[in-house]
Amino acid sequence: MSSLSTKLAALEDAGKPIQVGIIGAGKFGSMYISQAHRTKGVRLAAIADLSPDRAVSSLQKTGFPSSKFNTCISLSDGLKYDKTVITSDSEAMIATPGIDVILEVTGNPAVGVRHALLCCEHKKHIVMINVEADVLAGPLLARKAKEAGIIYSMAYGDQPALIAELVDWARTAGFDVVCAGKGTKHLPQYHYSTPDTVWDYYGFTKAQLSGGDFNPQMFNSFLDGTKSALEMAAVANGCGLRPPSDGLAFPPCGTHDLPQVLKPRSAGGQLEEKGTVEVVSCVEKDGRAVFGDLRWGVFVVIEAPDEYQRECFAQYGIKTDDSGWYAAQFKPYHLIGLELGISVASIMVRGEPTGQTRTWAGDVVATAKRNLQQGEKLDGEGGFMVYGKLMRAEDSLRTEGLPIGLAHGLVLKRDVGKDQALSWKDVEFSEKNQAVAVRQEMESIYRKELGSVRWDSAAVRD
Incomplete structure (x- = not known):
């Protein structure tokens, strides 16, 4: 070829x-x-x-x-x-x-x-x-x-396409994918960051900010976890992987520890199950830098299917977890x-895409950064009011979650508490809006065709 x-x-x-x-x-x-x-x-x-x-x-x-x-x-x-x-x-x-x-x-x-x-x-x-x-x-x-x-x-x-490429490599080589994802800089308090606090968290100086085109709301969408949630939803939907049940955990983890941390809890790791997505942080919970971080990269964790492959991991110097069953491949950088x-x-x-949405496994739902009041107008991704939380599609549908992509310009019909996921019932919206109509068409098809765990339409498959 x-x-x-x-x-x-x-x-x-x-x-x-x-x-x-x-x-x-x-x-x-x-x-x-x-x-x-x-x-x-x-x-x-x-x-x-x-x-x-x-x-x-x-x-x-x-x-x-x-x-x-x-x-x-x-x-x-x-x-x-x-x-x-x-x-x-x-x-x-x-x-x-x-x-x-x-x-x-x-x-x-x-x-x-x-x-x-x-x-x-x-x-x-x-x-x-x-x-x-x-x-x-x-x-x-x-x-x-x-x-x-x-x-x-x-x-x-x-990053989603590069992660999809690693997942495809693993499956084509005959491995099961345990976890796939990327690195970023994240601490739990970042979820509540606003365009007013974003530069302090990033550590940019006034001199640096004066020398470039820096959009605080855009940068804040990366910092508050929304972009990571969106990218992992895209990976889940493109690769048929399952989001964590309670959203991304952002465990601090360097490249050498990927197979140790990102394996199931039953095997001593931090995942609730195999076949999921996750994002690792380049900072420890106390703010210290993670050794060998993967802030700009992507990864896939695989499992040796049998003792023979496990021995091959050891023979060829592949970095594994303590048991030798789990290994990782990663790309340290991406060139956007x-x-x-x-x-x-x-x-x-x-005639081939470089990654493509094929199922509805993950969604990103607007979640309150603070107590929100009836009559307030949502300011969207990276703003002062909401961040995006990764959810399983079936959970989003069951709770009528408001997708982060529509959480801009809509007026609240009732109060919403801090950390509460917003729903369609919380906002005023028009079904004449094209994006709203398309999203609701998708939700309707999901309910009608499957009404269960995932939308995995044959019409989207090759």
């Missing part, structure tokens, strides 16, 4: 490069933009951003050749003359014939849902970098994409948007 780069080079030689459209020119988008013009067989056809000036700034600061983009020509002329076009009209970009793959990088769940449905309508493959949208409605969006004959994919370089081109290539030359 030819490598991805070889196949891309063949497309370049044939004069048939992959045409890519990207929505959102923020940090993640900029990282991809910096690599796009360096990749044979790929063309960045267009950038859609509500601020065209920001898109131009992204091109300039990432070293994109000025001769390769144009702010004044149409999308169709851009394809004709091999120029990257800047537009504020994402819908027009998605509808443009000749563009092959759309990269959704907005981070806005409602907008991500709308773009995914437009890609289905206009037959464009989509890489859903927007994990908020994927967790909100990914199981249904993946089904609709399959029905439309397009590929709906996780983003290579982002710099690696995103792998998704584009895999979709177009292999």
